[in-house]
Structure formats: C-alpha cells, structure tokens
Amino acid sequence: MAVCVAVIAKENYPLYIRSVPTESELKFHYMVHTSLDVVDEKISAMGKALVDQRELYLGLLYPTEDYKVYGYVTNSKVKFVMVVDSSNTALRDNEIRSMFRKLHNSYTDVMCNPFYNPGDRIQSRAFDSMVTSMMVQVC
Amino acid sequence: MEGLTLSDAEQKYYSDLFSYCDIESTKKVSANGRVLELFRAAQLPNDVVLQIMQLCGAKRLGYFGRSQFYIALKLVAVAQSGFPLRVESINTVKDLPLPRFVASKNEQESRHAASYSSDSENQGSYSGVIPPPPGRGQVKKGSISHDTVQPRTSADQQEPASPVVSPQQSPPASPHTWRKHSRHPSGGNSERPLAGPGPFWAPFGEAQSGSSAGDAVWSGHSPPPPQENWVSFADTPPTSTLLTMHPASVQDQTTVRTVASATTANEIRRQSSSYDDPWKITDEQRQYYVNQFKTIQPDLNGFIPGSAAKEFFTKSKLPILELSHIWELSDFDKDGALTLDEFCAAFHLVVARKNGYDLPEKLPESLMPKLIDLEDSADVGDQPGEVGYSGSPAEAPPSKSPSMPSLNQTWPELNQSSEDTAIVHPVPIRMTPSKIHMQEMELKRTGSDHANPTSPLLVKTSDLSEENKINSSVKFASGNTVDGYSSSDSFTSDPEQIGNNVTRQRSHSGTSPDNTAPPPPPPRPQPSHSRSSSLDMNRTFSVTTGQQQAGVVAQPPAVPPRPQPSQAPGPVVHRPVDADGLITHTSTSPQQIPEQPNFADFSQFEVFAASNVNEEQDDEAEKHPEVLPVEKASDPASSLRVAKTDSKMEEKTAASAPANVSKGTTPLAPPPKPVRRRLKSEDELRPEVDEHTQKTGVLAAVLASQPSIPRSVGKDKKAIQASIRRNKETNTVLARLNSELQQQLKDVLEERISLEVQLEQLRPFSHL
Numbered sequence: 001m002a003v004c005v006a007v008i009a010k011e012n013y014p015l016y017i018r019s020v021p022t023e024s025e026l027k028f029h030y031m032v033h034t035s036l037d038v039v040d041e042k043i044s045a046m047g048k049a050l051v052d053q054r055e056l057y058l059g060l061l062y063p064t065e066d067y068k069v070y071g072y073v074t075n076s077k078v079k080f081v082m083v084v085d086s087s088n089t090a091l092r093d094n095e096i097r098s099m100f101r102k103l104h105n106s107y108t109d110v111m112c113n114p115f116y117n118p119g120d121r122i123q124s125r126a127f128d129s130m131v132t133s134m135m136v137q138v139c
Numbered sequence: 140m141e142g143l144t145l146s147d148a149e150q151k152y153y154s155d156l157f158s159y160c161d162i163e164s165t166k167k168v169s170a171n172g173r174v175l176e177l178f179r180a181a182q183l184p185n186d187v188v189l190q191i192m193q194l195c196g197a198k199r200l201g202y203f204g205r206s207q208f209y210i211a212l213k214l215v216a217v218a219q220s221g222f223p224l225r226v227e228s229i230n231t232v233k234d235l236p237l238p239r240f241v242a243s244k245n246e247q248e249s250r251h252a253a254s255y256s257s258d259s260e261n262q263g264s265y266s267g268v269i270p271p272p273p274g275r276g277q278v279k280k281g282s283i284s285h286d287t288v289q290p291r292t293s294a295d296q297q298e299p300a301s302p303v304v305s306p307q308q309s310p311p312a313s314p315h316t317w318r319k320h321s322r323h324p325s326g327g328n329s330e331r332p333l334a335g336p337g338p339f340w341a342p343f344g345e346a347q348s349g350s351s352a353g354d355a356v357w358s359g360h361s362p363p364p365p366q367e368n369w370v371s372f373a374d375t376p377p378t379s380t381l382l383t384m385h386p387a388s389v390q391d392q393t394t395v396r397t398v399a400s401a402t403t404a405n406e407i408r409r410q411s412s413s414y415d416d417p418w419k420i421t422d423e424q425r426q427y428y429v430n431q432f433k434t435i436q437p438d439l440n441g442f443i444p445g446s447a448a449k450e451f452f453t454k455s456k457l458p459i460l461e462l463s464h465i466w467e468l469s470d471f472d473k474d475g476a477l478t479l480d481e482f483c484a485a486f487h488l489v490v491a492r493k494n495g496y497d498l499p500e501k502l503p504e505s506l507m508p509k510l511i512d513l514e515d516s517a518d519v520g521d522q523p524g525e526v527g528y529s530g531s532p533a534e535a536p537p538s539k540s541p542s543m544p545s546l547n548q549t550w551p552e553l554n555q556s557s558e559d560t561a562i563v564h565p566v567p568i569r570m571t572p573s574k575i576h577m578q579e580m581e582l583k584r585t586g587s588d589h590a591n592p593t594s595p596l597l598v599k600t601s602d603l604s605e606e607n608k609i610n611s612s613v614k615f616a617s618g619n620t621v622d623g624y625s626s627s628d629s630f631t632s633d634p635e636q637i638g639n640n641v642t643r644q645r646s647h648s649g650t651s652p653d654n655t656a657p658p659p660p661p662p663r664p665q666p667s668h669s670r671s672s673s674l675d676m677n678r679t680f681s682v683t684t685g686q687q688q689a690g691v692v693a694q695p696p697a698v699p700p701r702p703q704p705s706q707a708p709g710p711v712v713h714r715p716v717d718a719d720g721l722i723t724h725t726s727t728s729p730q731q732i733p734e735q736p737n738f739a740d741f742s743q744f745e746v747f748a749a750s751n752v753n754e755e756q757d758d759e760a761e762k763h764p765e766v767l768p769v770e771k772a773s774d775p776a777s778s779l780r781v782a783k784t785d786s787k788m789e790e791k792t793a794a795s796a797p798a799n800v801s802k803g804t805t806p807l808a809p810p811p812k813p814v815r816r817r818l819k820s821e822d823e824l825r826p827e828v829d830e831h832t833q834k835t836g837v838l839a840a841v842l843a844s845q846p847s848i849p850r851s852v853g854k855d856k857k858a859i860q861a862s863i864r865r866n867k868e869t870n871t872v873l874a875r876l877n878s879e880l881q882q883q884l885k886d887v888l889e890e891r892i893s894l895e896v897q898l899e900q901l902r903p904f905s906h907l
Contacts, residue, residue: 112475114445115452115463123460125500126467 001091001136002099003067004028004083007107007122010076012036016122019083020136032081035061035069039079042071056104057097072100078107085136099134106130149216153209181215191215418503420487428483442476448485455489461498465489468502480508 004019019028038061046055058071063086072080080103084091110116110124156177178188195210217223420428429439435451436443443451445466452462469485470477477485484506492498 109467109473112445112470112473113463113466114449114475115459115466123463124467125464129500 001085002082002134003085003136004032004081005103005131005134006032006081007103008032008036008079008081009119010078015078015120016127016131018128018131018135028083031064031067031069031083035071035081036079038062038069039071039073039081043073043077057100059093070096070100072103074104074107080104080107102130102134149213153212156212157205157208178211178215181219183215183218187218191218418487418491418499418505420483420505424487424490425483428486429479431486432479432482439479442474442478443482445475445477448477448482452485452489455493457489457492461492462489464498465492468499469506471502471508478508484508 004017004025006014006018007016009015014032017029017032019025039058042058042061056072056074058073061069061071061081063069066086068084068086070082070084072082074080080100082096082099082103084096106124106127107122110122110127111118113124116122116124159177178191181188183191191211191214194214195207431451432439432443435447448466449462452465453459455462457465465485465488469481469488471481471484484502487506488498
C-alpha cells in the first residue's frame with residue numbers, strides 16, 4: 001500500500017502526484033523530488049546497454065527510516081515513484097512490481113486517450129481510481 | 140428584501156413569465172426546470188444564476204413565490220445589463236431593460252419587450268417579504284427530477300423542427316423555447332401534462348443532482364433534437380443556424396403544435412419503455428449516430444482513429460476534461476480507436492452530457508459495445524447513472540462477446556494475478572545447485588513478461604546441459620521433486636541425461652560379444668538409445684588421436700585405472716590369436732565398464748608393446764599373417780599394422796631402458812602414439828560402427844594375441860608421459876649425484892695420494 005504515488009514526466013516535472021492526505025504531504029513531495037536524482041543515476045548507470053534491455057523496474061531507490069521509495073521508469077523516460085511505509089514489512093518486491101505494472105497499464109490507457117495531450121497533468125478518473133486502490137486506506 | 144418596483148411593462152412581462160412558469164397555477168413556482176430553463180436562457184453564468192436565486196429568496200423558500208420570481212427576473216435584467224447583483228440594485232437601477240431570455244424566443248421576446256417597454260414604469264405592487272423556506276436543496280432536486288422526467292420522456296422522438304412549443308401556452312407569452320444552441324426545452328414543455336412520470340425520475344434525478352443545479356436544468360433535453368443541432372454544429376457554427384431555425388419554428392406554431400402532439404404521444408409511449416434505463420439509445424438516435432459514423436468512416440466495421448474522433452467530439456464544445464472522460468468510458472478495448480458501438484456510446488454520452496446528465500463513473504451497460512439494439516434489451520433496472528457491468532443484454536453480441544468487457548476490465552488484473560501467482564508460487568527449494576538453478580530460471584521466466592520466451596528457455600537448456608555434465612542421477616531425483624513448473628525442465632533434461640547414461644552403457648555394450656559380427660548392433664533397450672547411437676557419438680569415437688580424448692570425455696569423471704597396475708594382470712591374459720582372444724579381450728573390457736572401454740584396447744596394446752619387447756618379431760609375424768586373413772581388405776589397416784610393426788621394431792632397437800614399463804612407455808612415445816591410438820580407437824569403434832569392423836577386426840586379432848590388459852588409451856598415454864617425466868627427473872638427479880660422487884671420489888683420491896706421499900716422505904725416517 002503506497003503512501004504516495006507520483007508520475008514524473010521526462011522533463012522531470014510531475015504529471016500526477018497524490019499522497020495519502022496527511023499533514024506531511026509536502027515531505028512526500030520532497031522525497032519524490034530527491035528520488036528523481038537517484039532515478040537518473042540508475043538510468044545512466046545502465047545507459048550502455050540498449051534501452052530495451054534495461055529493466056523498467058528500478059527497485060528500491062533509497063530507504064529512509066520511515067519510508068521506502070521505489071522507482072520505475074518507462075521506455076519514454078516517464079518515471080513512476082512510489083513511497084511506501086517502512087512499517088509495512090509484508091510488502092514484497094513482487095507486489096511493488098505488480099503495483100508498478102498496474103500504474104504503467106493505466107498510464108498507457110491515459111496516453112491512448114486522444115484528448116490527453118502528453119505533458120498535461122493526468123486528470124483521468126480511471127487513473128485516479130486505480131491509484132486510490134493502491135493507496136493506503138486512511139479512514 | 141425591499142419592495143420591488145416594477146414598471147408596467149415589467150409587471151406584465153413578469154406576470155406572463157410567472158404564469159408560464161407556474162405550472163400548477165398555485166401561485167408558487169417551484170424551482171423546477173421551467174424556471175431554471177428560463178434563467179438558463181438568460182445566458183447568465185451558473186454562479187450568477189445561483190446568486191440570483193439566493194438573492195431573491197427562493198433558495199430560502201424552496202420555491203419561487205411570485206415576489207421571488209419577480210425579483211429574480213429583475214435580477215436577471217440587472218445582471219444582463221452588466222450591473223453587479225445586489226439586492227439594492229433591484230430598485231436602484233433605473234430603466235432596466237427587460238430581462239432577456241435567449242435563443243429562439245429572442246425575436247419573440249424582443250417583440251414582447253418592445254410592447255412592454257412602452258408602458259411607463261410602475262411601482263411595484265407588492266413587497267417582498269419572504270418567510271424562511273425549507274431546505275432548497277430538496278426542492279431543487281425535486282424540480283430537477285421533474286424536469287428530468289419531462290424532457291427525458293419527450294426525448295425520444297425525432298423532431299425535425301427542434302423547438303417545440305407547448306400547446307398549452309398562449310402564443311404571445313410563450314417564450315418557452317428556451318433555446319440555447321443544442322438545447323431543447325420545449326420538448327419538456329410539451330411534457331407538462333405528463334407530469335406523471337415525474338416520480339419515476341425522482342431517483343434518477345436525485346442521483347444526478349450531484350452536479351451543479353444549473354446542469355440539472357438540461358436534463359430535460361432530449362438527445363434527438365440536439366442531434367439536429369449537432370448536425371449543424373458539426374458542420375457550421377451552431378448558434379446562427381439555430382437561430383435561423385427557431386424563427387421559422389416559432390412562426391409556424393400550428394405545425395409545431397402538431398408536432399408537439401405527436402411528440403406527446405410518442406413520449407407517452409416511449410416513457411413507459413425507457414424510463415428505467417436513461418442511457419438507452421433509441422433507434423432514431425442510433426441511426427443518427429450511425430450516419431455520423433459513416434461520415435467519418437464509411438466502413439461500418441472499421442475504426443475511427445483517435446484523432447478524428449477527437450476533432451469530431453471537440454465540436455461539441457464540451458470541456459476537454461469531460462471529453463477525455465467520455466473517451467475513457469467509451470473506448471472499451473483501449474485501442475485508441477472507436478468502433479461503431481464505441482462511437483455510438485461516446486456520442487450518446489456527449490449528448491447526455493450536453494443535456495446535463497452527469498457522466499457516469501462506469502460505462503452504463505446499455506452503452507457497452509456488445510449491445511446492438513436497445514429498445515428490446517433487457518432493462519437493467521433503476522440504476523440511474525451508475526449502471527455497472529451487471530446483467531447481460533438480451534441480444535447477441537455482434538462482434539464482442541459478453542465476457543469481453545469483463546475480460547477487458549479484468550485483463551490487467553488477470554495479467555498481474557497470473558504473474559503474481561507465478562512469482563509468488565512457492566517453488567520448493569532444495570539447497571542443491573539444480574534447485575537454485577531451476578528457481579532462478581523460473582524467476583527469469585516469470586519476471587520477463589515481455590521478454591522472449593525463448594531466451595529463458597535457452598538459459599534453461601544451457602543450465603540443463605551443464606547439469607548433465609556435472610552429474611546425472613542425483614540431479615535427476617532432485618529435479619523430479621520440483622514443482623510442476625520446473626518439472627518440465629527436469630523432464631527435458633531426462634532424455635539428455637538418460638542419453639548420456641545410455642551412451643556410456645552403450646559404449647560398454649559396444650564392447651560386448653557382438654562386436655565380432657559387424658552388422659548387427661548390440662541390443663539397445665533404452666529408448667534414447669537412438670540418441671546415443673547418434674552419429675555424434677560414432678563420430679567422436681571414429682575420430683582419431685586427440686579426438687579420442689573427446690570420445691572419452693563423454694565419461695569424464697571416472698578416471699580409468701592407471702596403466703601400471705593393470706599391466707600386472709596384463710600378462711595374465713592369454714594370447715590366443717583367434718576369437719578366443721577376442722572374447723577375452725571383450726570379456727575383460729566389460730570389466731572396466733565404468734567408463735573406459737578403451738582400457739581394454741590400450742592395455743592390450745601396452746601389453747602388446749611390452750610383449751613385443753620380450754617377444755620376437757616372429758610373434759608379430761605370426762600375428763600379421765593371422766591378421767591378414769582376418770582382415771577383409773583394409774589397406775589402411777595393413778599400413779597401420781605395418782606401421783605398428785615398424786614401431787615395434789623401433790622399440791626393440793631403441794630399447795635400452797631396463798624397465799619394461801619404460802620400454803612399454805617409450806614405444807608409446809609420441810611418434811608411434813598416433814598410430815597406436817588410432818588403432819585403438821578403431822578397435823573401440825568396432826562394435827559401434829560397421830565400417831570400422833574391418834580395422835577393428837584386424838586390431839582385435841592383433842590384440843587378441845596380446846594379453847588383454849584393461850587399460851584406457853588416454854590413461855596410458857598420460858601415465859607414460861608421467862613416467863617419462865619421472866624417469867627423466869630421476870636421470871638428472873642421478874646424473875648430478877653421480878657427478879658429485881665423482882667429484883668426491885676425486886677429492887678422496889687426491890687426499891690419498893697426498894697421504895701416501897707424506898708416508899713415503901716419512902718412511903725413511905721410520906727406518907732410522
């Protein structure tokens with residue numbers, strides 16, 4: 001269950017960012033922002049290999065004491081960043097991967113929409129509902 | 140609220156409007172669609188309308204009393220004149236023009252307004268004291284629902300003349316055609332007598348009332364008339380055509396009336412059938428949609444690409460966000476293109492949205508692509524805007540199966556779930572290399588969804604081949620216990636490993652008694668025997684010299700016994716020349732079944748060589764003639780024999796080393812080695828390949844004469860080389876030692892000489 005989900009465009013501006021509504025939402029935004037550096041580092045690290053050989057799932061970007069940040073990048077350099085609560089130890093790597101896969105699928109659905117201009121903020125309701133299903137259910 | 144002062148013209152105008160809005164003639168106009176339509180037609184922004192309603196007190200009241208209504212109308216005029224909306228402005232603003240209500244009635248209104256404005260202003264006849272009303276919201280909703288009912292039921296017929304004037308209204312005071320472009324209020328008007336259906340729509344209306352109140356106003360509009368407008372807006376700027384249409388319709392009220400009556404009849408009929416599914420597409424609508432589809436894509440079975448659809452729907456002037464949502468709903472298969480069904484669904488949604496319906500979160504079932512026809516489709520029941528994927532349509536799906544939507548929707552989940560299960564599927568892990576290998580391969584396979592299925596398989600096969608090389612039987616057992624997923628791997632590895640085993644066995648069996656008869660191969664019980672009998676194996680065995688190592692490599696692990704120890708039993712073997720020798724030869728060879736059938740040959744060869752040293756040429760000579768007759772016709776064999784004999788001769792002549800072993804080894808030194816080895820390989824191949832039988836026969840005959848010592852060729856070679864090395868080392872050591880000793884001897888001798896000299900020198904003294 002993610003605490004914060006963000007979709008970052010190729011130019012490193014957010015297309016979609018959504019957090020569990022807490023008072024420290026800004027902190028999540030900062031974490032996502034700083035994790036972009038790690039993402040870039042990881043992308044460039046395997047830049048020698050062809051892009052399609054590069055794995056899309058980047059894995060744990062960096063852990064803090066409270067949260068873990070996972071990254072995923074598509075072939076068009078659109079990045080998905082997910083912040084997960086560290087206390088959620090039951091969350092396995094495979095589950096994170098499946099969540100990213102769902103994100104990717106929904107993102108492609110959004111892109112398929114002719115009314116969506118790439119680079120716009122994502123306002124699709126279907127995408128929202130999918131992200132909601134992945135977020136921590138805060139009562 | 141201060142008193143409202145109205146001019147006479149205003150008064151008259153307002154009263155007309157009020158009577159128009161006052162449907163039930165209760166002197167109270169509930170905040171129903173009529174009023175809202177009116178306000179809408181004023182072409183004021185939503186918030187202004189709301190503000191007006193609040194100001195006039197209808198919000199508090201929950202309905203429009205006459206005074207509220209008049210106030211509201213005045214506020215409309217104020218707003219339309221551009222003055223800020225204030226309660227005070229009602230009376231302060233002088234010389235307000237009459238509130239204008241848009242669209243078709245423009246001309247009419249202007250006429251009326253003109254007539255009214257001629258009057259002088261009057262003081263308002265009443266003051267607005269408004270008692271606090273109950274919650275406006277519900278009333279609003281009720282009105283909305285009422286409105287919803289009317290237009291919805293009136294929606295279904297096709298009206299060439301878009302504005303419909305209610306027959307009830309008096310012609311002069313009938314600014315009903317609240318027409319904005321693409322609005323069709325009068326359809327609702329004609330429904331006034333059919334207020335019955337109101338309650339039915341209530342739930343639907345309430346569900347819809349989540350949207351802004353203003354939007355709800357438009358719920359009363361039927362899709363078909365907007366279609367007419369759409370025709371226009373799709374092709375030309377909408378308003379102008381609408382306006383041009385309206386005057387004509389307004390003028391011809393009689394025809395409108397008839398149409399209205401027909402509309403009424405139709406609506407009554409439609410109402411009963413369609414009230415439970417607000418999203419149903421009627422035939423006319425459907426036909427219209429299909430026609431529109433054809434304009435973009437002539438082939439009805441084809442697709443409309445996303446860009447074309449985007450242009451088309453952008454003309455509807457809906458906000459992009461809503462269009463985007465409509466697209467998401469209607470593009471069922473998420474392919475970025477619209478089929479006919481998808482297009483109709485999208486069109487219908489746009490129409491509904493234009494009329495004020497809220498867009499549903501999920502595609503209503505009646506709009507799902509699988510539906511063909513609508514009227515007879517099973518009603519899903521009262522699910523106003525939230526019809527989910529429940530139930531199934533009565534008609535057969537044209538191109539998409541009923542399960543398709545669920546398939547489509549659950550496809551991502553299915554994907555993930557299957558992958559999840561595959562990934563999460565517990566793989567029994569045993570801490571054996573094979574297990575870990577299997578698991579790794581499995582993860583590789585499942586992890587790479589998009590990757591080539593062949594690549595992990597290739598990895599798998601390579602891994603398996605490695606496994607084969609390592610050790611077969613143990614891995615086999617472990618591999619079989621793996622879960623079904625990797626068991627297939629183990630199964631595939633089975634034949635390979637079996638093949639290997641069989642190969643080994645086969646090679647042993649190759650040296651079985653069958654080798655005497657060239658043609659019939661030894662019995663091959665194992666099914667994969669054919670594999671082992673593949674040309675590869677034969678070829679490896681047929682290859683000479685260095686390849687022999689390869690042939691032996693098939694059984695790498697087992698190290699053949701060293702030639703030296705085997706040489707002991709070597710001489711034990713008798714040396715009959717005929718088949719007995721062969722039999723013995725072969726009998727001994729199976730003893731070394733483990734891996735080295737060549738042992739027999741090699742050791743025999745060694746013994747042969749050794750015996751050659753001991754024996755005289757005559758033996759060889761014996762053998763040669765024996766071999767000759769045995770041999771069918773093999774020049775190479777004979778040459779080999781000759782070469783062999785020559786080598787033997789060389790051995791004898793060169794023999795100087797005391798040990799037999801060394802002698803035996805030296806003859807096996809490199810020069811004769813190739814020859815010898817070749818002979819041996821041929822011997823081995825004898826049972827396996829018919830073509831080599833001749834040579835092998837020769838060899839067998841030759842070797843039969845020799846004590847058959849089980850040796851492996853390779854082992855012997857290595858042993859020989861090792862012994863050679865050792866001997867050389869020993870030689871050098873001894874030589875060094877010798878030299879040292881010589882040196883010491885020299886020294887000692889010198890000392891002795893010196894001592895003797897001394898003695899002699901001292902002897903004369905002793906004499907004294």
